[in-house]
Amino acid sequence: MQTVFKAALAYLVVTIVLRIIGRRTASQQAPMDMVVLFLFGGLSVSAVLGEDHSFFGAMSALFTVGMMHVAVSWLKIRFVWLERLLDGTPIVVLHDGRWTEQAMRRLRLQQADIRTAARQRGLDDMEQVKVAIVERDGTISIIEKD
Structure with a gap:
């Protein structure tokens, strides 16, 4: 259960940090932007799973992140202010x-x-x-x- 909470928290933290960093599409990313994104992934996995290298632990984290993404997508549809906050405006x-x-x-x-x-x-x-x-x-x- 601890893995699920860590995965949910990691999703929220990474979402906030990416929003702070700003918007750049893959076509505009400099090599350093890619380095940062890969580091986010690696650091998040380490923080979420810790010493748990089990299949169940990894799948629990994966499922949690997927469900968090679905939930946030649904909330963005329901609450326009949240969509603007997370995705920005032109x-x-x-x-x-x-x-x-x-x-x-x-x-x-x-x-x-x-x-x-x-x-x-x-x-x-x-x-x-x-x-x-x-x-x-x-x-x-x-x-x-x-």
Whole structure:
């Protein structure tokens, strides 16, 4: 039973820490971002299972994390404020040529990240960009000027 409680607590702690770290999709992650994610997994397993290397212990932890994920998903559907808290909201970082520096700093993004997203959309000049938005999942949406 202790494994179940540790797994549930680990799920909550990792969720909070990932929310604090911020949003970056896999396509935007630097190698150091991947190192952090792998360390989270390894440290969480050690903290949850400890000296228990049994199949039952591992499956209990796995089942608990899966059920926590289902429960949190259900709660996010039921309570919009929780969805906003955990998943965030889209953030405008460029509008009509004006950068939102405070939002950029908070998201730890650089103008180069937005320029990259614009180039991926086939836009080679930022003058062609009306709005750039960092979505909840960390992707950057580019809206072209008419």
